[in-house]
Amino acid sequence: MTIALITLGGTIAMGGVDAGRPGVVARLTGADLTAAVPGLAELGVPVDVRDPHAVPSANLTGRLLLDVVGQASQAVADGATGVVITQGTDTLEETAFLADLLWPHAAPLVFTGAMRNPTLAGADGPANLLAALRVAAAPHARDLGVLVAVNDELHAARWLRKTHSTSTATFASPNTGPLGQVIEGEVRVLTRPPRHEPLPPVDPDRLDATRVALYVVTMDDDGLLLNGLADTHHAVVVAGFGVGHVPSALAPVLGDLAERIPVVLTSRSGAGSVLRHTYGAVGSETDLQRRGLLNGGLLDPYKARVLLRLLLAGDAGRDEVTAALARHG
Ligand code: ASP
Numbered sequence: 001m002t003i004a005l006i007t008l009g010g011t012i013a014m015g016g017v018d019a020g021r022p023g024v025v026a027r028l029t030g031a032d033l034t035a036a037v038p039g040l041a042e043l044g045v046p047v048d049v050r051d052p053h054a055v056p057s058a059n060l061t062g063r064l065l066l067d068v069v070g071q072a073s074q075a076v077a078d079g080a081t082g083v084v085i086t087q088g089t090d091t092l093e094e095t096a097f098l099a100d101l102l103w104p105h106a107a108p109l110v111f112t113g114a115m116r117n118p119t120l121a122g123a124d125g126p127a128n129l130l131a132a133l134r135v136a137a138a139p140h141a142r143d144l145g146v147l148v149a150v151n152d153e154l155h156a157a158r159w160l161r162k163t164h165s166t167s168t169a170t171f172a173s174p175n176t177g178p179l180g181q182v183i184e185g186e187v188r189v190l191t192r193p194p195r196h197e198p199l200p201p202v203d204p205d206r207l208d209a210t211r212v213a214l215y216v217v218t219m220d221d222d223g224l225l226l227n228g229l230a231d232t233h234h235a236v237v238v239a240g241f242g243v244g245h246v247p248s249a250l251a252p253v254l255g256d257l258a259e260r261i262p263v264v265l266t267s268r269s270g271a272g273s274v275l276r277h278t279y280g281a282v283g284s285e286t287d288l289q290r291r292g293l294l295n296g297g298l299l300d301p302y303k304a305r306v307l308l309r310l311l312l313a314g315d316a317g318r319d320e321v322t323a324a325l326a327r328h329g
Contacts, residue, residue: 001046001081001137002047002048003048003080003081003082003083003133004071004072004080004084005034005047005048005049005083005084005086005133006030006051006068006075006084006086007028007030007049007050007051007052007054007087008052008060008068008085008087009053009054009055009056009057009087009088010055010056010086010087010088010089010090010113010114011024011089011114011116011125012112012113012117012125012129013027013028013086013125014027014028014117015118016028024117026056027054028118030049030050030051034047034129036125037130037133040130040133043133048075048080050071052067052068053068057087057090057092058088060087060088061208062098063204065095065098065099066202066204066207069098069099069102069103072109073104073105080107081107081136082135082136082138082141083107083108083109083136084110084111084132084133085099085109085112086111086113089150089162089170090162092148092162092171093157093160093161093300093303094303094306096148096157097146097160097302097303097306098306098310099146100145100146100156101306101307101310101328102198102199102201102310103145103146103198106143107142108136108141108142108144108147109147110135110141110147110149111132111146111148111157112128112129112150113125113128113150115166115168115170124150124151127152128149128150128151131149131150131182132149134149134182134187135147135182135187138187138189140187140189143192144189144192144193144195145193145195149182150171151169152183153171153178153180154178154179154182155172155178155179156176158193159176159193160173163270174272176193179191179192179193199311199314199324200314202313202314203313206314207309207313209313210234210309210312211232211234212233212234212236212305212312213229213233213235213236213237214237214239214301214302214305215238216268216301217238217239217240217241217246217247217268219247221246221247221249221250222249222253223249223250223254229257230260230261233261234261235261235262235263235308236257236263237263237266237304237305237308238254238301239266239268239301240265240268240274241267241269242267242269243267243273243274243278244267244274244284244285244288245281245283246283246288247283248281248282250283251283251287251288251291254288254293255288255291255293258291258294262294262318263292264295264296264299264304264321265285265288265289265294265296266304267300268301272298273298273329274296274297294322294325297326298329299328304325307324307325307328308321311324
């Protein structure tokens with residue numbers, strides 16, 4: 001039994017400084033990270049470390065993630081029981097979801113990170129890394145898709161949200177709650193979500209070239225910023241009010257856009273679904289769907305954008321996009 005550990009930087013690895021500049025930067029390798037974990041030896045599982053990137057997670061890209069998911073896949077093909085990826089928490093809800101959409105294996109792929117860097121009292125990196133390694137080694141964590149282990153909780157990547165900018169309890173799954181917990185070092189899986197078929201492999205050049213905008217609707221919004229968007233972008237995700245509403249003045253602007261590119265309706269609320277057939281005013285969910293917007297269901301705006309990019313990079317047409325939104329949303 002071996003666990004592969006792939007490190008990508010982030011606060012969990014930010015134990016160094018750059019000369020002449022204030023603030024911590026990513027410096028720690030996977031060997032440093034594992035050396036800082038008390039109790040790792042008792043796990044009794046060799047950890048095979050790779051350190052492909054050491055960046056703030058704001059610098060992670062779809063292309064880089066495709067490469068990392070490929071490395072994780074290869075590790076499983078070579079016999080790893082599970083894979084752990086460490087990275088910054090800022091983009092983790094997007095990267096883990098991207099990986100989840102593509103991960104074809106039963107073996108666990110577990111993301112983790114930290115909110116307090118290793119120079120601070122109460123740094124949470126070592127505990128999170130140990131929890132993630134335990135999950136990656138747990139036979140009952142197989143077949144759950146991509147997971148996130150933080151704060152002694154186990155979350156499905158597909159439901160995860162970062163909900164607080166500094167709290168160590170930042171990660172939550174508002175629509176479902178966590179899948180499980182790590183209790184006295186034991187991984188307890190409390191609920192098992194059904195898995196989806198993975199999407200077909202995506203070409204990194206195509207993904208790079210696929211532009212999907214995210215547009216957050218605000219009060220008094222006249223849609224001026226959307227001018228010309230269909231000339232520069234392949235699709236747009238709209239984060240509407242509540243159950244999927246926009247000011248009435250914005251409805252025709254979105255309708256015109258939907259005649260040219262896919263426009264996906266989601267909620268900016270942070271949890272819950274957009275509705276399909278409850279409200280009837282201009283700018284309501286029924287009106288926007290009549291104008292050609294696609295319903296994103298329970299997908300939050302960030303995840304809808306990740307899904308759309310992968311689908312469009314794979315040449316999906318409107319019917320395939322609609323079907324995928326129904327499956328994942
Ligand atoms: N800014 C950091 C990053 O995402 C925050 C973190 O790691 O939690 O890289």
